[in-house]
Amino acid sequence: MSDQDPSMSETMIDSDASRIGGVKEWLTKTFEAAGKVVPEFEYTPRSVVHLHSLLTVSKAKDDASRLVAHDFRQKAVEYRSQAARIREILENVGLAQDGLPSNVVSSAQALANVANLLNIRDTELSSYLVAMGDISLRKTDMEEKKGKLQQESKILLDYTRKAIARLTYLKRTLAQLEDDVAPCEVQMENWKTNLQVMAAKERQYMQQYVNYKAMLNRVGYSPEISHGVLVEMAEHRKDLEKKTKPILDTLRSYQDLPPDKALAALAIEDKKRQFGAAEKYLEHVLHSALASTD
Template sequence: MSEIVGRPDAASSVIGSESSKNGGSSGFDASRIAEVKAWLVSQFDAAGKDVPDFEYTPRSINHLHNIATRSQAKTQAATIVANDFRQKAAEYRSQAVRIREILEHVGLVQESLPSNVVSCSQVLANVANLLNIRDTELSSFLVAMADLSLRKTGVEEKRAKVQSESKELLDYTRKAIARLTYLKRTLSQLEDEIAPCEAQMEQRNTNVAIMESKERQYLQQYSNYKAMLNRVGYSPDISHGVLVEMAEHRKDLEKKTKPILDTLRSYQDLPPDKALASLAIEDKKRQYAAAEKYLEDVLQSALAASE
């Protein structure tokens, strides 16, 4: 349901048309619209203005009905409170008239009292109002002063507590400021060290790249040396000690074969006697062959011992 109307009386035509269309449920909407219409008229009439044009929709009607309900409830509560205040004011006025009559009978009217008495009475009344007491009896003043003293004590305790908390917060704030200053100084130092560290990191990255290149080169050389050792028949059984031992045997054999070689060289100066020369040569060849065989036996025995 949405119709544009300019005055609350036009809402009745909308209510009638909608009630004929929607049946029983529109009765509830019509009653709400009637309540809203009456409330709007009363409010705008009190302000001396006309109800403005607006669109009656279910949402606007519900919203206005809620506002009207709350407004009427608050108005009723305010009326009750105002009536109570009016009644109390009337009672206070009648009591004031009665007290004035009593004071006139005993001759204590304000006009007949000295100025200092009037000023003291006003001060006493102001103090009573300040202490929120109904009369000026001494007991009331004592009770009010005791209550004021208790409240003062409570306020002093709260003040001391707040001061202690403020002191702690001040200490925390000072420590936080000191830490913040230290952190800022540390941050400044770190920012100053960024450039040297970046240069150092770049240098290290360059060195790492060079080392990786050399590593690949060394691995390739290691592979080549290993292949070459495999080709020449190197085995892990041939250790340094075995090689040293074989070198010592070789030196011994060289010492043994050197006299034979020297003797063979001396035969070159002999007269050309073919029979003796051939016999001597054959003899030296046998000795040389025996020395070579002995060297081979020693090498084989050294290899067998190492295995």
């Protein structure tokens, strides 16, 4: 990178010094015009740039103000000369303001005030009509805008009333909910306690279920042995007991007879045969009941 040109550095330094001098001079004149003293502050590059931009804008506005003031002074001179010429003409024709009746002067003054109010430059009837038409159009436009604003205001008022009613309802609901918090908390605590008790009971019942299931497995219970099957088997057992009861009574009666070995053997064989037939019948009934259950 090449070194900066010394002549350029000197030019920049001179420019900054000139700018600072111009800013100081401008601040001094501005504060003196206001009857105040320039406050002490540090002239940093940033503050100098900002103040110089303000100085430039202020000078531009001062120049513009001087031009406008000069233009106004010229117009005032022209208006005064024109007023003097018109006054001279009116005096020559006998229409000077001092010689006119008071009612004519007041009417002319009122006419001039109306012209100023309507912002017209002359007192021609056409100018008044145009100005009045323009005011009428503006009035119509303002009435239309006023109607729209009134309609919008009515809608907003309706919305506001509804919003206030909803806010009141929400506040009332909130207060009611706040009042219900304490009872609901008590109820929740009761439900929590009941749930804990129910959970403990569930664990207890599950353990009992497991124990009963293990007990049924130990005794050989199977799903085929249902309550209906057991009831049917009990009924068949009662029937068999009824059928075997006479045989048992007969056998008991034989015990009272004197012993006869051959007859006793025959009788025993006969009873064994009858008992075996009864057992086969019982087995057949059981198998039939199990088959019907399947």
